[in-house]
Amino acid sequence: MGTLHDEAFDELKCYLEQTVFSKTKTVTPLVHLKDEYVGYLVSLGDALRKATILQSMTDEPEYEDIPSDVPSAIDSEMHTLHAAAGILRKHMADIEHVGNMYAPVEETDIQHCAEFVPNTLYDFIQWCTSEKSHTNVTSCGDEGVMKNNLRTIAICHNIISQSRRVYATITLGLALQVHHELGSKHLIDMLHELGHCVSYDEVRRFLTSVAVDQTAPEDIYIPKVLQNLRCIDEYPIVDAAIDNFDQNEATLDGKSTTHAMAAVLFYRGKIQHDNGEGQGIPRLPRKSLSVGERALPWSEDLQRYNKPAKRPEPPPVNDVSLIDVDKDSSELKAAESKDLA
Template sequence: MGEMAFSELTKEIENNVYDSFTVIDCVKIMKFKLQGSQEKPYSLPYMKRKLQDFFKENITFCNQPGRADVVMLYSNASKILSDFHSDRKRSDHLEEKRRIVQAAAKLVRSDIKSIEIDNEFYPDVNSLDNVNSQRDCLPESLTLFLRTIISGKKKEVKAASLGQAIAQAARPRSALFPIQFGVAVHVHRSFGSRSLVDTLSKLGFCSSYQQVRQFEASAAIHHGALRDQGNLTQPLEGQVQFVADNVDHNIRTLAGHGTFHGMGIMAVMTPPRLAHRRIAKRPIDAAEGKELGRIRISFYRCSVHNL
């Protein structure tokens, strides 16, 4: 029963049922398949060893500090080509064309899944203007494929944009590509519309609204920490002035109870460009965000009396 459950797991992995998963996820899936039986799922070390023995060189484990091992499976290019040539003799012209397209898609997908992605930091949005930088995060096979299809002006820009959309669709959970992420942040900041971001995300044109909100929270905590360290602006050139205003809502009250009093605060900085630092991905801690939202008030006390 245990071997059968493991066999079903490997078939689902081979058929790309899961985009991204960890060794812990594999144990949980096997536990689900063993429901109703007396057998227990494999332990974490044994599951990792069994996956390595089964997939051999076609599997790799990405180790990240503080996180479970992420399992990455990519097809062997020689195996894909071998399967294509073995079936070639048994197909007619249209069938052969279909097999060529499928083989090319498998090769591109294999290259996409073999890309190393830095999941500790959010993409550097300052690099969006650099076409070469955006193209470098794509596999050569996908770039070649898109260059062959796309025509007209700004071919490289379109290839980078469409390429990252395809790569993001192939790895929706295990990667976050710069253009997809940058478009989502730009749309949200420009229009403040969750509906618009969600619609574009469903169409595959940008990241999700939830990812944008997580980024904003991480950025607020990041810059709040820099503020406390005195490193918010460029050294020896910057000045920060906090501007605040209050708002009161006294609706349907005669006694003054149940009213709302709020205050909004923003930081005015000069020069406007901040020192370049990447934003680290981190879990959102409401208590930490609340603490960083506080501004320490310093009172001026003149050292000379009677002035």
């Protein structure tokens, strides 16, 4: 095995001398070397560790010793960074993304979020943010190395969203969480400007798409995710919770109150569909729906409420006899003499 590793190292040395340390040739990815020696059990991480040792043994000239007609070391570093960015952009361009569909709920866990990120991008962010990973040249392709750092995955999703101009699972999920917890349009748009989540318009578009997808013209409404459920347990149970959410239950004049009720259906357990995969949600271009546009899961039609321009008031009293009272009357004097305490 040592002979095979030495052979791979010699090949890598010649490759680096012709590419990385060459002043005339551009840098190309080392994936070809990995594919060539995969039968020798030489991983990409092992090859990069050998390359790090080789680079540390190479004498780099000082900046002042470089002639004026030779590109400076800084230009060489920029050339290397530009080539690395081209490699990452190429791998991000190969990501399959369906722009007219939202991912199903089954693909929102950390495992699917990690699979969405190319290994090269994940390794690069890990080397930039983790001193241990950079020193050991740890790669997610190595045996025993898991691609489960949520912070690194989130940064990768942000970079992919900015590079591809698409929404990723984490960028969409963060905006939905902020909308659910705080409901602040300004905060979502501010996070969107920083590149951490999608815009507020995309949140509205997602909520509208989910509402249309889950709405069915039936008297008894059951979510589609439960309609297509394949029972994993022997006796699965679907629970229902019903409660009212009143707002302004009591006011001075009995107006501006809200008395509403909502029902929630939920299944305790893992959801698995007949085809083994969840169905995505079609992405609609609209951000809202009008009343009566679609058939709702109840028979009565919704009527739009038209707020009156003027609040109703008691009718004025026009009978003067009810206002003018004879102050000298015996009934008035008797009432004034009574102790009302």
